[in-house]
Amino acid sequence: MRTPSPRQCVHPGAPIAIGAPVPSAYDKRMITELGHFALILAFCVACVQAVLPLIGAHKRWPGWMAVAAPAATAQFLLTAASFAALTWAFVTSDFSLRLVTLNSHSAKPLLYKITGVWGNHEGSMLLWILIVTLFGACVAWFGTNLPPSLKARVLAVQAMIGVAFLAFLIFTSNPFLRLVVPPFDGQDLNPLLQDPGLAFHPPFLYLGYVGLSMTYSFAIAALIEGRVDAAWGRWVRPYTLAAWIFLTIGIALGSWWAYYELGWGGFWFWDPVENASFMPWLIAAALLHSAIVVEKRESLKSWTILLAIIAFGFSMIGAFITRSGVLTSVHAFANDPERGMFLLAITALFMMGGLTMFAARASAMQAKGVFAVKSRESMLVLNNLLLGVACFIVFVGTIWPLVSELFFDRKLSVGAPFFDLAFTPFMVLLGLVLPVGAMLPWKRGSFGRILRALAPAFVLAIAAGLLAFAMQTGRSALGPMGLFLAAWLVGGSVTDLWTRTGRTGDIRDRLRRLTRLPRADWGKAVAHGGLGITMAGVAAMNAWATEDIRVAQVGDSIDLAGYTVTLDDVRRVQGPNYISTTGDFTLTRGDDVIGVLHPEKRFYPVAQMPTTEAGIDNGFLRDIYVVIGDPQDGGGWAVRTYHKPLANWIWGGAILMALGGMLSLSDRRYRVAAGARKVAPVQGVPAE
Amino acid sequence: MRRLILLLCLIAAPVLAVQPDEMLDDPALEARAREISSGLRCLVCRNESIDDSNAELARDLRLLVRDRLTKGDTDSEVVSFIVDRYGEYVLLKPQMGGSNAVLWLAGPAMLLLGAGIAVLYIRRRARAEPAGPGALTETEEARLRQIMDE
Numbered sequence: 001m002r003t004p005s006p007r008q009c010v011h012p013g014a015p016i017a018i019g020a021p022v023p024s025a026y027d028k029r030m031i032t033e034l035g036h037f038a039l040i041l042a043f044c045v046a047c048v049q050a051v052l053p054l055i056g057a058h059k060r061w062p063g064w065m066a067v068a069a070p071a072a073t074a075q076f077l078l079t080a081a082s083f084a085a086l087t088w089a090f091v092t093s094d095f096s097l098r099l100v101t102l103n104s105h106s107a108k109p110l111l112y113k114i115t116g117v118w119g120n121h122e123g124s125m126l127l128w129i130l131i132v133t134l135f136g137a138c139v140a141w142f143g144t145n146l147p148p149s150l151k152a153r154v155l156a157v158q159a160m161i162g163v164a165f166l167a168f169l170i171f172t173s174n175p176f177l178r179l180v181v182p183p184f185d186g187q188d189l190n191p192l193l194q195d196p197g198l199a200f201h202p203p204f205l206y207l208g209y210v211g212l213s214m215t216y217s218f219a220i221a222a223l224i225e226g227r228v229d230a231a232w233g234r235w236v237r238p239y240t241l242a243a244w245i246f247l248t249i250g251i252a253l254g255s256w257w258a259y260y261e262l263g264w265g266g267f268w269f270w271d272p273v274e275n276a277s278f279m280p281w282l283i284a285a286a287l288l289h290s291a292i293v294v295e296k297r298e299s300l301k302s303w304t305i306l307l308a309i310i311a312f313g314f315s316m317i318g319a320f321i322t323r324s325g326v327l328t329s330v331h332a333f334a335n336d337p338e339r340g341m342f343l344l345a346i347t348a349l350f351m352m353g354g355l356t357m358f359a360a361r362a363s364a365m366q367a368k369g370v371f372a373v374k375s376r377e378s379m380l381v382l383n384n385l386l387l388g389v390a391c392f393i394v395f396v397g398t399i400w401p402l403v404s405e406l407f408f409d410r411k412l413s414v415g416a417p418f419f420d421l422a423f424t425p426f427m428v429l430l431g432l433v434l435p436v437g438a439m440l441p442w443k444r445g446s447f448g449r450i451l452r453a454l455a456p457a458f459v460l461a462i463a464a465g466l467l468a469f470a471m472q473t474g475r476s477a478l479g480p481m482g483l484f485l486a487a488w489l490v491g492g493s494v495t496d497l498w499t500r501t502g503r504t505g506d507i508r509d510r511l512r513r514l515t516r517l518p519r520a521d522w523g524k525a526v527a528h529g530g531l532g533i534t535m536a537g538v539a540a541m542n543a544w545a546t547e548d549i550r551v552a553q554v555g556d557s558i559d560l561a562g563y564t565v566t567l568d569d570v571r572r573v574q575g576p577n578y579i580s581t582t583g584d585f586t587l588t589r590g591d592d593v594i595g596v597l598h599p600e601k602r603f604y605p606v607a608q609m610p611t612t613e614a615g616i617d618n619g620f621l622r623d624i625y626v627v628i629g630d631p632q633d634g635g636g637w638a639v640r641t642y643h644k645p646l647a648n649w650i651w652g653g654a655i656l657m658a659l660g661g662m663l664s665l666s667d668r669r670y671r672v673a674a675g676a677r678k679v680a681p682v683q684g685v686p687a688e
Numbered sequence: 689m690r691r692l693i694l695l696l697c698l699i700a701a702p703v704l705a706v707q708p709d710e711m712l713d714d715p716a717l718e719a720r721a722r723e724i725s726s727g728l729r730c731l732v733c734r735n736e737s738i739d740d741s742n743a744e745l746a747r748d749l750r751l752l753v754r755d756r757l758t759k760g761d762t763d764s765e766v767v768s769f770i771v772d773r774y775g776e777y778v779l780l781k782p783q784m785g786g787s788n789a790v791l792w793l794a795g796p797a798m799l800l801l802g803a804g805i806a807v808l809y810i811r812r813r814a815r816a817e818p819a820g821p822g823a824l825t826e827t828e829e830a831r832l833r834q835i836m837d838e
């Protein structure tokens with residue numbers, strides 16, 4: 001028998017006794033206040049961490065340097081506690097918090113209550129800071145093989161970044177502000193953001209943006225130390241790779257979301273905010289290649305340092321563009337001049353500081369490696385040139401409307417047609433030279449041998465391009481070019497792996513050697529192949545997508561690219577926090593039924609906002625994409641049907657690129673501490 | 689502000705981009721209209737072409753483009769008709785002339801500059817004294833290849 005708890009003894013009408021095991025409003029408020037307090041404490045810890053280790057490293061005082069690691073851990077735990085408190089406020093719908101009232105609603109599904117934490121300016125900034133401190137803590141935890149002075153300086157610089165953004169959060173965008181009179185319910189999260197694809201797009205993007213803060217800290221620490229060597233390259237590369245992987249995933253998620261959610265199947269709009277994430281991606285890609293040269297050949301040192309500084313600069317410019325509203329875009333949030341000025345000041349401070357340090361100390365970086373004109377080093381310089389200039393074009397295009405209005409009094413727009421024209425040639429060029437550069441040996445090589453090895457891949461690529469040209473209906477050069485590049489990059493990667501198994505031995509020997517190649521080699525091949533797949537997807541979507549727009553009655557059939565789409569029914573459906581008009585479509589090819597599609601048009605009453613949910617039949621070679629519109633005056637519904645060839649290759653390629661990065665990241669040389677004793681080979685155990 | 693923009697784009701006219709009733713019967717003319725409207729900016733939504741936009745104003749512009757085309761205008765006449773009324777702000781691809789030359793030439797200029805620096809750097813590295821034992825000569829390399837092949 002259960003003993004009655006104190007609560008059960010209370011008369012039903014009486015107030016619940018103090019100490020009852022239910023979280024009262026009082027507890028809820030307490031948790032929020034603790035979160036606020038933890039945030040301020042994190043700021044104080046960051047201030048200490050930014051100063052003491054730096055002095056310690058200068059004076060060679062081990063005790064002062066040793067402050068850095070525990071401080072980094074404490075800073076992370078405090079920020080995490082603060083983030084958890086804010087999440088708690090969202091989950092329990094504590095409408096006494098201004099932020100929760102503005103961005104949540106009690107009827108919202110739990111997943112979106114949680115993701116709503118970063119679906120707004122203040123919460124996303126807290127997430128940003130959480131990741132800054134997480135990366136710092138990672139150096140504290142895993143950087144055991146770093147020299148103490150370098151580690152202290154890296155963590156001090158990372159803490160300076162923490163101080164700047166914590167100050168920004170606490171003084172201009174505090175998420176823990178209260179409302180005097182809490183409303184009965186919230187104003188709901190923007191329905192467009194209530195989607196799994198977009199829910200996880202910002203965290204990945206921030207992991208990428210902020211990962212670059214780590215390379216910045218390493219670069220500044222190296223400038224203070226006045227020394228960059230192969231070991232430095234090895235320490236900084238995992239963070240660059242990680243940042244690039246996260247950016248790749250984040251950008252792909254955003255683009256995939258736009259594709260299925262915005263209702264016309266576009267996947268990239270050259271919007272300022274998209275560009276803000278794309279520029280750091282391009283620079284990070286350049287940086288992770290030049291860091292290889294530092295690591296393996298001790299050349300390109302000062303250039304790599306400069307790239308590391310600029311890469312984080314682009315991350316911060318991205319934050320500024322997104323949050324200041326200077327370049328207004330569809331998804332800019334929190335357009336606030338005061339915040340914008342603060343962010344601009346942070347960006348300017350870290351960039352000017354970094355570049356001044358660079359100007360003063362870069363000459364101390366002596367390059368050691370010598371290489372010929374025809375060498376891997378030269379080809380990686382070309383890689384950096386192409387990626388750097390491509391990024392520069394995106395940058396100029398993004399800020400040009402602002403510059404033009406300020407200095408030339410011309411109000412104009414720079415949109416997709418400009419970027420398509422100015423940016424694409426660089427990617428084509430990059431794709432053309434990539435397989436050759438990837439195979440050219442270090443120090444000195446000859447093109448003849450490489451080109452002979454690559455001949456089969458080249459023939460295959462030409463064949464793929466010609467086939468595409470023959471099969472297409474129009475005269476577009478873009479589609480065949482995309483398929484050529486895809487075959488060339490994938491074929492080149494396969495050739496690269498295959499030649500690495502040596503020249504001798506039968507197929508079985510070579511296949512066995514293939515499995516034993518370092519993971520970095522596999523990572524490189526997979527990532528380069530993925531780039532080719534993405535290029536093919538982008539080219540095919542731009543060149544060959546077809547569409548049909550019409551008024552359809554129930555029972556009507558639409559023919560598109562060999563498929564038939566039939567409208568069977570239109571229904572009203574009640575969702576958890578929306579009302580939906582759902583169309584039932586059958587997709588057939590000839591007599592075969594391929595699938596049933598349910599595009600929706602939703603209306604969110606709280607936010608007074610409609611959204612479209614496309615019905616998509618995903619396929620390896622094509623997507624069929626159906627959107628239902630409004631009822632028409634004369635009966636029937638506006639229906640749009642799209643045939644999107646190779647659509648999924650865009651994101652499939654991005655997944656491959658990220659996978660390649662992860663393979664590289666798991667390479668033995670990053671797992672084994674530098675200078676550590678080689679692990680003795682495992683003795684074979686006889687089978688019983 | 690964000691809410692306002694989304695409101696303008698989505699609430700103002702909860703309809704989807706190009707509507708069936710807007711489209712021209714002549715497929716060739718309609719294709720030209722689509723091509724033109726994908727290069728013109730919706731003035732109330734940011735960074736969206738009138739072809740993609742859901743706003744009422746974009747619909748008006750789409751109808752205007754089609755109206756001019758059916759009256760026999762060439763593509764460039766249609767575009768300049770709209771630019772005359774709304775300014776060059778509506779062009780998603782900025783014109784080449786005047787200060788915009790900076791925008792268009794920035795990329796190629798940077799490429800030339802960067803390539804120049806890269807070539808100088810590579811040549812200097814190629815001529816620099818090797819820090820360790822020197823690289824193999826052509827004959828040594830051929831010999832090494834021979835050994836490897838055996």
